[in-house]
Amino acid sequence: MKRLAGFIKKEFIHIFRDFRTLIFLFGIPAAQILIFGFAVRTDIKNAGIAVLDKSKDEISTGLISKLESSDFFILKQNLLTGAQIDQVFKSGEIKAAFIFETEFGKKLINEGSANIQIIADGSEPNVANLISSYAKAIITDYTMEINSIHNPSTIIVDPEVRMYYNPNLESQYMFVPGVIAIVLLLTCAMMTSVTITREKEFGTMEVLLVSPLKPIQVILGKVMPYFILSLIDVILILLLSWLVFDIPIKGSLVLLMLESMLYIMLGLSLGIMISTIAKTMQQAMFTSLLGLMLPAIVFSGFVFNLESMPEIYNWLSLIIPPRWFLTIVKNIMIKGMGFSFVLKETFILLAMTLVFITISTIRFKKRLE
Amino acid sequence: MRTILYLIRKEFIQIFRSKFLSKAVFGIPIVQMLILVPAFTLEIKNIELCVVDHDMSAESRQLISKLRGSDFFLLKHITFNKDAADNLLHSNKCDLVLHIPNNFSKNIVKEGGEKVVVLANAINAASAQIAWTYLRAVIQDYNSELVIENLHHSSPDMLSMINTTNRFWYNPTLNYKYYMLPGILVILVTAIGLLLAGLNVVREKEIGTIEQLNVTPIRKYQFITAKLVPFLLIGLVDLAFGLLLGKILFNIPFNGSLALLFLYSSFYLVAVLGLALFLSTISTTQPQYLFVVFFVVMIFVMMSGIFTPTESMPHWAQQFNLVNPAAYFMRVIRMVMLKGSGFADVLTDFRGIVLIGIGTISLAIWRYRKTV
Amino acid sequence: MTNEKVIQVKDLVKKFGSFVANDHLSFDVYRGEIFGFLGANGAGKTTAIRILSGLSKPSSGEVRVAGYDIYRHAENVKKHIGYMCQKFSLYEDLTVAENIMLYGGIYGLSKKTIEERTTDLLRNLDFTEYRKRIIGNLPLGMRQKLAFSVAILHNPDIVFLDEPTGGVDPITRRQFWEMIYSASDNGITVFVTTHYMDEAEYCDRVCIMNEGRIVASDSPEELKKKYGATSVQEVFVKIARPSINN
Numbered sequence: 001m002k003r004l005a006g007f008i009k010k011e012f013i014h015i016f017r018d019f020r021t022l023i024f025l026f027g028i029p030a031a032q033i034l035i036f037g038f039a040v041r042t043d044i045k046n047a048g049i050a051v052l053d054k055s056k057d058e059i060s061t062g063l064i065s066k067l068e069s070s071d072f073f074i075l076k077q078n079l080l081t082g083a084q085i086d087q088v089f090k091s092g093e094i095k096a097a098f099i100f101e102t103e104f105g106k107k108l109i110n111e112g113s114a115n116i117q118i119i120a121d122g123s124e125p126n127v128a129n130l131i132s133s134y135a136k137a138i139i140t141d142y143t144m145e146i147n148s149i150h151n152p153s154t155i156i157v158d159p160e161v162r163m164y165y166n167p168n169l170e171s172q173y174m175f176v177p178g179v180i181a182i183v184l185l186l187t188c189a190m191m192t193s194v195t196i197t198r199e200k201e202f203g204t205m206e207v208l209l210v211s212p213l214k215p216i217q218v219i220l221g222k223v224m225p226y227f228i229l230s231l232i233d234v235i236l237i238l239l240l241s242w243l244v245f246d247i248p249i250k251g252s253l254v255l256l257m258l259e260s261m262l263y264i265m266l267g268l269s270l271g272i273m274i275s276t277i278a279k280t281m282q283q284a285m286f287t288s289l290l291g292l293m294l295p296a297i298v299f300s301g302f303v304f305n306l307e308s309m310p311e312i313y314n315w316l317s318l319i320i321p322p323r324w325f326l327t328i329v330k331n332i333m334i335k336g337m338g339f340s341f342v343l344k345e346t347f348i349l350l351a352m353t354l355v356f357i358t359i360s361t362i363r364f365k366k367r368l369e
Numbered sequence: 370m371r372t373i374l375y376l377i378r379k380e381f382i383q384i385f386r387s388k389f390l391s392k393a394v395f396g397i398p399i400v401q402m403l404i405l406v407p408a409f410t411l412e413i414k415n416i417e418l419c420v421v422d423h424d425m426s427a428e429s430r431q432l433i434s435k436l437r438g439s440d441f442f443l444l445k446h447i448t449f450n451k452d453a454a455d456n457l458l459h460s461n462k463c464d465l466v467l468h469i470p471n472n473f474s475k476n477i478v479k480e481g482g483e484k485v486v487v488l489a490n491a492i493n494a495a496s497a498q499i500a501w502t503y504l505r506a507v508i509q510d511y512n513s514e515l516v517i518e519n520l521h522h523s524s525p526d527m528l529s530m531i532n533t534t535n536r537f538w539y540n541p542t543l544n545y546k547y548y549m550l551p552g553i554l555v556i557l558v559t560a561i562g563l564l565l566a567g568l569n570v571v572r573e574k575e576i577g578t579i580e581q582l583n584v585t586p587i588r589k590y591q592f593i594t595a596k597l598v599p600f601l602l603i604g605l606v607d608l609a610f611g612l613l614l615g616k617i618l619f620n621i622p623f624n625g626s627l628a629l630l631f632l633y634s635s636f637y638l639v640a641v642l643g644l645a646l647f648l649s650t651i652s653t654t655q656p657q658y659l660f661v662v663f664f665v666v667m668i669f670v671m672m673s674g675i676f677t678p679t680e681s682m683p684h685w686a687q688q689f690n691l692v693n694p695a696a697y698f699m700r701v702i703r704m705v706m707l708k709g710s711g712f713a714d715v716l717t718d719f720r721g722i723v724l725i726g727i728g729t730i731s732l733a734i735w736r737y738r739k740t741v
Numbered sequence: 742m743t744n745e746k747v748i749q750v751k752d753l754v755k756k757f758g759s760f761v762a763n764d765h766l767s768f769d770v771y772r773g774e775i776f777g778f779l780g781a782n783g784a785g786k787t788t789a790i791r792i793l794s795g796l797s798k799p800s801s802g803e804v805r806v807a808g809y810d811i812y813r814h815a816e817n818v819k820k821h822i823g824y825m826c827q828k829f830s831l832y833e834d835l836t837v838a839e840n841i842m843l844y845g846g847i848y849g850l851s852k853k854t855i856e857e858r859t860t861d862l863l864r865n866l867d868f869t870e871y872r873k874r875i876i877g878n879l880p881l882g883m884r885q886k887l888a889f890s891v892a893i894l895h896n897p898d899i900v901f902l903d904e905p906t907g908g909v910d911p912i913t914r915r916q917f918w919e920m921i922y923s924a925s926d927n928g929i930t931v932f933v934t935t936h937y938m939d940e941a942e943y944c945d946r947v948c949i950m951n952e953g954r955i956v957a958s959d960s961p962e963e964l965k966k967k968y969g970a971t972s973v974q975e976v977f978v979k980i981a982r983p984s985i986n987n
Contacts, residue, residue, distance in 0.1 A: 024660035041681040090710040113530045122540030123707035133502045140509050143531045163491035194656045298408040375846030577829040584824040585847045
């Protein structure tokens with residue numbers, strides 16, 4: 001036992017001495033949280049627009065300044081002809097062009113309707129959609145305004161929204177669970193598989209195996225530091241989200257940590273399994289990257305909505321561990337649910353872990369023979 | 370220089386003799402195109418809507434059928450039971466719940482207005498936001514209809530309506546894949562550059578063959594060039610391959626100049642490869658290199674505007690993107706492919722990437738030592 | 742052996758942090774001789790040879806190789822030397838011919854010359870049929886011999902060999918030394934490090950290193966006379982392990 005403790009300590013020191021490993025271990029979660037929290041915005045802000053006002057009357061200019069004064073748009077160009085639109089899109093400055101027909105104001109008052117063409121740059125579909133929606137909302141507001149001047153009674157159905165689990169509509173809530181799931185997978189599965197395989201390739205693994213330590217102790221010793229470091233990572237992520245973004249943990253912290261430990265063990269056993277299969281470091285690296293990370297990011301529903309993907313992806317996601325873990329974390333952290341609500345997912349994670357451990361043990365025994 | 374040619378020859382032999390690498394070079398684009406492109410979608414479709422209709426009037430039914438007819442919503446349930454609807458929301462079986470109160474039609478006519486309450490599952494803020502915007506748009510449409518109807522009844526005065534027509538250029542169907550595929554190509558090219566090239570150099574360091582080169586009269590620039598050129602070519606070939614796959618599998622448009630794109634890609638690859646070489650000088654083992662590069666690529670790609678527009682990012686993020694090569698390439702590839710932007714349109718982007726390239730290559734040259 | 746000094750070292754010091762790997766080494770090597778650096782593992786031999794071949798910078802001291810100052814003209818030195826170390830020399834995933842062509846090209850030999858020398862080299866080693874074999878598939882002994890041949894392909898003034906015969910059977914070792922003699926006969930100065938005591942006997946002159954210092958330096962015969970020993974191994978034991986012996 002003492003030998004094992006000494007071995008683990010040595011592995012720890014090894015990891016800590018290397019600043020690059022530390023960058024990976026602690027820099028990635030911190031960077032992800034900061035970037036998702038502060039930089040990535042699904043909303044539009046400062047979208048450049050151009051305006052072709054063929055009418056230039058009170059009403060059209062009124063609407064234009066209303067558009068301009070919103071946070072969403074910045075008026076970048078006043079166009080003279082329609083031929084300029086293509087050029088201005090191509091230069092990348094403008095995301096949408098608004099064309100007011102001639103005699104806009106007059107037509108509106110006398111004929112009861114007038115036309116605005118909204119031409120949006122479809123190469124960024126979401127931005128284009130949002131621009132159209134926001135623009136329409138602003139235009140409709142404006143319409144109501146003008147009409148109140150002319151027609152006193154207007155009827156409005158007024159929708160009021162309540163956002164559950166996320167009253168301030170902070171995007172952060174969405175990604176913190178995802179960051180935990182991905183980071184843990186990275187440290188536990190990818191890191192361990194690569195470092196263990198490296199020892200295989202360079203022959204230092206053999207040395208360990210003929211030492212007085214039993215094989216199981218060697219493996220345990222190798223992964224124990226990562227277990228501890230991953231736990232620290234989880235705490236770091238939760239702490240950061242709480243300190244910087246005020247993201248609370250609605251449910252039980254203890255339950256969350258226990259589930260994280262289960263997931264960490266899953267990751268570690270997965271990493272070990274990969275190292276028993278991969279013959280070289282290159283193989284381990286690419287298996288982890290393509291076989292683990294990529295599916296994890298894609299299928300776990302972390303950034304992208306599973307519902308919007310083709311049907312088959314939904315089926316495939318069932319065998320991707322992060323998908324289940326993500327549900328667990330979201331339910332505990334954001335919805336504040338208890339253990340009974342995550343029973344099914346926990347069970348699945350447990351089963352997967354056992355499968356990986358079994359496969360690793362079988363393969364390992366084979367190697368020793 | 371003949372030495373460079375001999376070295377390049379050796380690199381190519383090694384790459385194509387390696388079973389693993391030769392598969393990876395063509396395998397990676399295929400995997401990325403096949404799997405990632407359909408998956409990476411932020412398109413919000415099929416928003417699951419549940420309506421609790423306490424009124425059951427002609428007006429409420431009119432509103433509901435308007436929602437039913439909208440492309441964005443999937444009307445899953447209509448119920449009277451508030452609790453049933455709440456449960457659906459909690460158990461993630463629907464995204465939005467619309468409550469129509471029981472005096473809806475009366476209040477519309479008598480009071481001139483009525484509130485409806487929308488409950489949204491906002492765990493995923495982005496979709497909640499978008500869903501809410503669409504719902505509001507439909508309700509506003511409904512409002513306009515109501516207003517027209519009722520005013521035509523009550524007063525002969527005409528109501529002024531501003532009509533909008535929407536057109537989307539370059540991607541009229543708003544096909545999300547057209548947007549994402551160039552983004553994935555950027556990841557592809559960046560991965561080839563940073564991963565394959567850098568690991569290659571660190572591998573030589575680890576095995577020791579780099580020392581055998583250091584002891585020859587080979588010059589720094591020869592070594593660096595010989596490491597850059599093969600991966601530059603492979604990167605371009607992979608880009609071409611990826612574009613071809615995109616065309617065949619997804620019918621991606623290509624409205625701009627291929628030559629311009631490949632020219633820019635070459636500059637981009639050089640900048641990225643320079644970075645790879647520099648990072649390889651600060652790593653002694655392959656895992657170390659992998660860890661550092663993963664960190665760097667993750668940050669670059671996330672900030673590059675691959676999922677969300679860079680213009681919406683806070684000021685500091687936009688400043689950062691001035692030195693983020695991926696941000697430049699992301700912009701250029703989308704502009705050239707989808708809009709057909711020309712050389713003049715991407716001039717500033719050229720300047721940016723050239724400066725970055727000079728920077729990274731200089732760093733690499735500075736740090737690479739033949740004598741330790 | 743001539744009187745021309747091709748390597749001149751005076752007070753060479755190499756420190757790694759506070760650890761002194763080479764402690765004021767001073768020696769000269771003459772053109773055409775086979776010069777050995779003998780010592781246990783960790784004595785500082787590899788450190789010294791890496792400095793002489795320009796792979797590593799000295800902490801202090803004067804070092805001249807092939808007429809050039811190693812501090813200022815390391816790159817010129819490299820044009821005139823060859824190098825071979827035990828761990829790696831040839832690319833394992835390249836064939837014999839490809840390796841030769843690569844290094845030949847790096848040293849500026851013309852295509853024709855490379856071709857000629859390849860044929861000669863292979864014939865001398867009796868390896869002609871292995872021309873297209875991948876190095877990784879060849880046994881160690883063959884690889885060592887090939888590595889040596891490639892190291893002198895461009896007829897350098899000096900060739901540095903760092904423990905070149907490690908892990909090889911005695912017969913192959915003997916053959917290897919035949920190759921060294923042959924190179925020396927052709928005017929190439931051979932600087933070899935080893936921990937095999939018997940190999941010291943094959944050298945013209947030998948330096949014995951212990952814990953970073955040179956503790957003896959002369960021809961094997963002189964050393965044996967001086968220390969009253971019948972083999973260099975005895976000399977080594979007497980000098981390097983006096984506590985055990987006395």
